[in-house]
Amino acid sequence: MQKNFKTLFIFLVIMSPVFGVSAFAEETGAGDDLNVIEMELDKSAPRQDSTYVPGAQNQKIDANEDKLEVQNNKLSDFSGLGRLAPFSEISVLQKRFLPKTERIQFTGAFTTITNNPWFLTMGVSLKAAYYFSEALGVEGTYTTMTSSQRQAASELHTNNIVSADSFGFPKNYLGIDAKYTPFYGKMTWLNHKIVPFEHYFTGGIGNTSVSTGGSGFTIHVGTGQNFALSKRFAVNWDFSMMMYSAKSTDGTVQSFSDLLLTVGMSFFYPEAKYR
Amino acid sequence: MLKNALKGLGLFLAAFLLQKVAFAAEVVELPQEELAQESVYPVFDKPASVKNRNILTTGKVEIGGYYGNAMTEPIFNVSKLGFAAYYHWSEEHAIGGFFESNLSGLSKYGEQLKSVPSSNGSTIRLDFTRAPAPQSSIMVDYNFKAFYGKMSLSKSIVFNLSTFGSLAAGLVKYTHKAYPGIALGLGQKYYMTKQLSLRVDLRMFMHNAPIPFFPGNATVSLDPTRTAPSHDQFDERLTYTTNLGVGVNYMF
Numbered sequence: 001m002q003k004n005f006k007t008l009f010i011f012l013v014i015m016s017p018v019f020g021v022s023a024f025a026e027e028t029g030a031g032d033d034l035n036v037i038e039m040e041l042d043k044s045a046p047r048q049d050s051t052y053v054p055g056a057q058n059q060k061i062d063a064n065e066d067k068l069e070v071q072n073n074k075l076s077d078f079s080g081l082g083r084l085a086p087f088s089e090i091s092v093l094q095k096r097f098l099p100k101t102e103r104i105q106f107t108g109a110f111t112t113i114t115n116n117p118w119f120l121t122m123g124v125s126l127k128a129a130y131y132f133s134e135a136l137g138v139e140g141t142y143t144t145m146t147s148s149q150r151q152a153a154s155e156l157h158t159n160n161i162v163s164a165d166s167f168g169f170p171k172n173y174l175g176i177d178a179k180y181t182p183f184y185g186k187m188t189w190l191n192h193k194i195v196p197f198e199h200y201f202t203g204g205i206g207n208t209s210v211s212t213g214g215s216g217f218t219i220h221v222g223t224g225q226n227f228a229l230s231k232r233f234a235v236n237w238d239f240s241m242m243m244y245s246a247k248s249t250d251g252t253v254q255s256f257s258d259l260l261l262t263v264g265m266s267f268f269y270p271e272a273k274y275r
Numbered sequence: 276m277l278k279n280a281l282k283g284l285g286l287f288l289a290a291f292l293l294q295k296v297a298f299a300a301e302v303v304e305l306p307q308e309e310l311a312q313e314s315v316y317p318v319f320d321k322p323a324s325v326k327n328r329n330i331l332t333t334g335k336v337e338i339g340g341y342y343g344n345a346m347t348e349p350i351f352n353v354s355k356l357g358f359a360a361y362y363h364w365s366e367e368h369a370i371g372g373f374f375e376s377n378l379s380g381l382s383k384y385g386e387q388l389k390s391v392p393s394s395n396g397s398t399i400r401l402d403f404t405r406a407p408a409p410q411s412s413i414m415v416d417y418n419f420k421a422f423y424g425k426m427s428l429s430k431s432i433v434f435n436l437s438t439f440g441s442l443a444a445g446l447v448k449y450t451h452k453a454y455p456g457i458a459l460g461l462g463q464k465y466y467m468t469k470q471l472s473l474r475v476d477l478r479m480f481m482h483n484a485p486i487p488f489f490p491g492n493a494t495v496s497l498d499p500t501r502t503a504p505s506h507d508q509f510d511e512r513l514t515y516t517t518n519l520g521v522g523v524n525y526m527f
Contacts, residue, residue: 114346114347114519115344115347115517117348118349151512156488159488159489159490160388160393160399160401160497161399162391162393182428182429183426183427184426185425185426185427185436186424186425188422188423188424189421197424199426259346
């Protein structure tokens with residue numbers, strides 16, 4: 001019996017350091033878990049020092065308490081209150097599905113003039129826009145168009161021997177616009193699918209070449225909507241007016257105002273910065 | 276017995292020691308760029324995107340007035356004034372009608388053609404007030420309100436909008452006779468309040484119409500110095516006219 005007690009005593013003596021190490025592993029494992037959580041909450045926190053400080057780990061319950069003087073267990077330093085986020089950054093709206101800030105929007109679109117009764121004018125529009133913020137951007141546009149006579153122009157020429165060419169139509173437009181996007185919204189298709197969209201206004205200047213041979217300084221104003229398909233692609237429509245003066249075939253200066261309807265697709269580059 | 280007890284104690288202590296090693300926690304650190312940067316929505320069967328509409332139209336009547344512009348009308352005054360009324364039998368469908376009256380006079384092109392050089396160098400005088408002009412239109416109109424949504428002007432101002440397709444059929448009246456016609460279009464309504472909305476319509480009117488470009492003959496002509504033709508002497512053809520209408524509607 002005495003021999004058995006001796007055996008048991010030796011066993012306990014050998015095992016006691018092992019018990020101490022395992023307890024250390026458990027406590028540091030729990031401490032590491034808490035530290036990982038704290039690092040996720042406060043991404044600016046430095047990497048956890050592996051030095052074990054007995055008793056201190058159990059006091060780090062919440063990441064916010066790191067900012068206070070926990071060791072002294074009293075709140076004396078309120079300087080952190082001056083670094084709180086200002087209320088202007090608080091928004092009650094969800095973040096935009098298709099962020100545009102510091103991205104370039106490339107658009108390819110089909111365009112047609114909707115208010116020319118003599119010529120059916122259609123063409124292609126290429127646009128590139130850069131957004132300084134979600135609301136403000138600048139856009140360059142190049143539009144090239146071709147046209148064919150409508151029946152009214154053919155009948156005027158056939159029946160009354162008057163050529164409608166003197167009325168003229170635009171051939172090319174090159175301009176730059178400021179783009180303002182005050183509206184952001186969402187639409188549903190028959191209550192099944194949500195489509196985020198934006199409504200914008202544009203205003204700018206450019207130059208229009210006319211079929212009569214002249215060209216003129218152009219004032220360009222418009223409005224349109226972008227419907228987001230993904231974080232990179234959008235479908236859009238645009239309704240804009242070009243106002244310009246140019247020489248007609250008889251040498252006189254005519255004023256033109258063309259309403260363009262443009263439907264196209266956009267690609268955004270680079271990748272969006274997510275919050 | 277004591278020996279067995281000691282053996283049991285030894286086994287217990289060994290098991291106690293080993294379970295700490297077997298279930299030791301590990302901290303796995305992942306690189307930041309591999310963590311998810313955005314959330315994705317789960318896919319449900321038959322999702323209902325709109326739970327509670329702010330603007331309810333079912334069973335309501337809507338009336339309004341608008342200004343119309345016949346953008347591809349070559350000769351006559353392009354301006355119209357109209358009145359419309361609709362009944363919404365569901366959130367997606369509405370039926371109603373509109374009446375619009377054309378303003379009298381000529382367009383800027385019609386005014387220019389009063390005296391214009393011809394293709395052979397001579398001066399042509401064309402008085403298109405002698406041609407039959409459109410006077411009014413009355414049509415039954417069906418609206419398919421496929422899109423409903425909301426738009427924010429600022430962080431505190433939100434208003435609703437609806438995008439719809441329209442199909443109308445009715446009569447277009449000219450000076451001497453009326454022609455059946457149809458109008459196909461798209462529109463949007465922006466709701467300022469639950470009753471008041473701004474409506475924009477883009478329609479394509481298709482109907483037979485008299486051709487104002489009368490060729491003239493030995494007896495009658497558009498020339499103001501000669502005898503005017505009667506309205507039934509003008510030929511007719513299928514005419515396409517693009518119209519843009521902007522107006523205000525009130526729903527009750």
